[in-house]
Amino acid sequence: MLNLVWLRSLVYVVRYRGFQAAARALDISQPTVSQHVQRLEEELGMVLVTRSRRECMPTPDANRLLPYAESLLRLEEQARAAMVRDTLRVGASSNVGIYLLQPYLHSYGQLAADHGYELQIDRNPMIADRLQRGEIDVAVMEWFEPGEGLKSATWRQEPLVLIVHPDNPLARQATISRDQLAGLSLLGGEPGTGTGRLLTRFFADGGPLPTVTMQLGSTEAVKQAVRAGLGISLVMASAVEEEVRAGSLCAVPVAGAELQKEVFVTWRETPFPVPGVHQFVDHLLAGRA
Template sequence: MRISLRQLQIFRAVAQEMSFTRAAEALNLTQPAVFTQVRQMEAALGHVLIERIGKRLFLTEAGRTVLETAREVLEAIDRMDMQLADLGGLARGRLRIAAVSTAKYQVPGHLGVFCRRHPGIDVALTVGNREELLARFAANEDDLYILGTVPEDLDAEHRTFARNLLVLVAPPDHPLTGQADVPPARLADEIFVMRERGSGSRSAAERFFAAHGLAPRVRMELGSNEAVKQAVAAGLGLSVISRGTALLELEHGVLHELPVAGFPLVRDWHVAWPRGKHLSIAAQTFLTELQHAPEFGQVTAAEGGPRGAVGRGFGVSGT
């Protein structure tokens, strides 16, 4: 064989990232090693696979052909590994989970329980924004995907496993802090800090505002929940975020949950996978355990009234 499976893995990573540096980081290799392997592939195949135009990398026509084949070959090997692992039950095997960034506060707890129950399973968790997760879904890179909302046009099977409560947060010295039963109309003149367009929390917030005839002023868009929390704490604006992402800040009074009528916005967490995909025993077991685990973010009998301080937060019971 003119090229190796390892070279196919490296080339696939570069093609997906469109960056030698990011591919090297994902593979735990050095950038020169990744670059050399791709150049050796090109020499063996007699075709340029990746070209640089300005500061960006692009696949050539030959590169697109090789990428398609690389995916088919590596997916076939993954299926073989999965089938062999299934023969051994849960004594060994692999589980690959991809989750949207907001879910990174909840999913590791579930995975921790799973790993303690099944120590022979090699577990990998990838966290990214919604766009990155859907790209991974399209490339069939993982076993299961954790999403807030599953797009209607996504050819997927999915299950709901928990609620995701979105709350309106403010710095503790905000004029609305401490007030009760704030009507949505009071938000008309407020400035907001929001996640990027297309994110689940941003879309849910926009639907709420539109339903109340509001057009909130967005001062800045930020690409992570951590950045949003810091911006709100600094007094740059209000925001709508998942309560689970801000438990510590609410508990310590860094942020305050405003009691605006209609909040919290109740959404669901979904676990999804490509329709028709054969789930390994490890994936099937995690799916079952996820659906039967104590629900994250359970609210009180008062349906989770606003919290300046939080007593109990998200958690997973032991085995």
């Protein structure tokens, strides 16, 4: 078994480029740090640090080990924190956390003031990974692939709309048809949200799909690009409500209202769930904004 104390010393030696600096940061003696790294090297049968008068550098073997070492140390911190915390850890993909979830968190905070919550917003795949690793207790995401020990429920259905500059000819249309949509070039937003899978299902008969000309990384970047006249895009209707009211963007619904994205709430189901998980899930599913 890898010794976490030894791993921590290695991480600090690499971080501070030396044994003395690592010892000061860890508040232990320099010989103790050296002993930890030496024992780790003996345990693994490889050299992990190259030593010089000026600094210490990780070997290629150490570089392969370090991401796992840092992950193990984070998990140890989280395990210790879990023993004393009563705060619910909520994760949300960017679009959900920015445009949909805030009112529900506010009302939940008033309902569950005894234990509270903390919110992490990140890209959809990162939130899914954190849930799988146990770094968050419940996640609200646009795309979810079921994993062992996880339960999921559909929170809401969000229609997608085509956003265009007010001067674009498409802005004068009440709706856009499926055939029109198939021939368009779109700006892409946050990857990993399932929009591509949704479009594949929408055009399931094998016809042409819209093409993606650029991946801009976020819905906010997409909105700025569309406002600048650089292109058009598909986004959740809730993400552009303010811009549509202000007249800086036009949102054109898809005819038939068939193009909708499911938003999921997902949590880890265990015999002893984290306090507040079921209360939070019930709160969302009841629509108590």
